Amino acid sequence: MELNFHPLGDQSVLIELGTTISEETNQQVRTISALLDEQQPDWIIEYIPAFTSVTVLYDPIYITKHQSPLNRDQLPYDWVCEKIQTLLSKTTESVNHQPRTIDIPVCYGHTYGPDLTNVAEQNGLTEEEVIETHMSGDYLVYMIGFAPGFPYIGGMDEKISTPRRSEPRLSIPAGSVGIAGGQTGVYPIETPGGWQLIGRTPLTLFDPSKETPSLLQSGDHIRFTRITEEEYGRLKEADK
Numbered sequence: 001m002e003l004n005f006h007p008l009g010d011q012s013v014l015i016e017l018g019t020t021i022s023e024e025t026n027q028q029v030r031t032i033s034a035l036l037d038e039q040q041p042d043w044i045i046e047y048i049p050a051f052t053s054v055t056v057l058y059d060p061i062y063i064t065k066h067q068s069p070l071n072r073d074q075l076p077y078d079w080v081c082e083k084i085q086t087l088l089s090k091t092t093e094s095v096n097h098q099p100r101t102i103d104i105p106v107c108y109g110h111t112y113g114p115d116l117t118n119v120a121e122q123n124g125l126t127e128e129e130v131i132e133t134h135m136s137g138d139y140l141v142y143m144i145g146f147a148p149g150f151p152y153i154g155g156m157d158e159k160i161s162t163p164r165r166s167e168p169r170l171s172i173p174a175g176s177v178g179i180a181g182g183q184t185g186v187y188p189i190e191t192p193g194g195w196q197l198i199g200r201t202p203l204t205l206f207d208p209s210k211e212t213p214s215l216l217q218s219g220d221h222i223r224f225t226r227i228t229e230e231e232y233g234r235l236k237e238a239d240k
Helices: 023-039 060-066 076-089 116-122 127-135 229-238
Strands: 004-007 012-016 044-049 053-058 101-108 139-144 151-154 169-172 176-180 183-186 191-193 196-200 221-226
Touching: 004 076, 012 076, 023 044, 023 053, 023 076, 023 139, 053 060, 053 076, 060 076, 101 127, 101 229, 116 127, 116 196, 127 196, 127 221
Parallel strands: 101 221
Antiparallel strands: 004 012, 012 053, 044 053, 101 196, 139 151, 139 221, 151 183, 169 191, 176 183, 176 196
């Protein structure tokens, strides 16, 4: 695993694992994340996995207090880089958790997917072809970001790739399934946004009252399935 370290401010380090989005790089991101979860070093405040990197926020005061006398002149940033390299040298790629596959039911079109027609027209397809193509993708959650629990999902067929809206909406309902460029995603909470909305799921993707608030995690595999409006209402009620 090739690592490149970069300072971010005075108490964080960016671990860069590549420059392109790929399943291999995502696997490396998850390896480091799983290791940090397992080891939980006292000097770490938080870590943030992304498409091709992991940012580690550290406590420079804790580090200064616990450095050995021989390392008193070493900057906290350099000390952290060495510690991370030492941790990784003691592990293997098998640290990762077994990937999960999660089914996300979607009611496509109509009031739940107001941009479905636009996506179809921009790609020279029928609405039904867009839906079938969207459901047939081999999807992987690369990262969580933008809003709490928001999954950036790769693996969508390029033939339904559609640019973001020129004018973002001020409010998008939670559960809305959208397309932006070559990615698809699901809005976990009500928020402004510019993705092309093609449907909505009744599942709750983010619940701050739960021990693990986000339903989805980096590395999850996703299957989108189609449901009717009646099924949407029933599942929405059951999900409360």
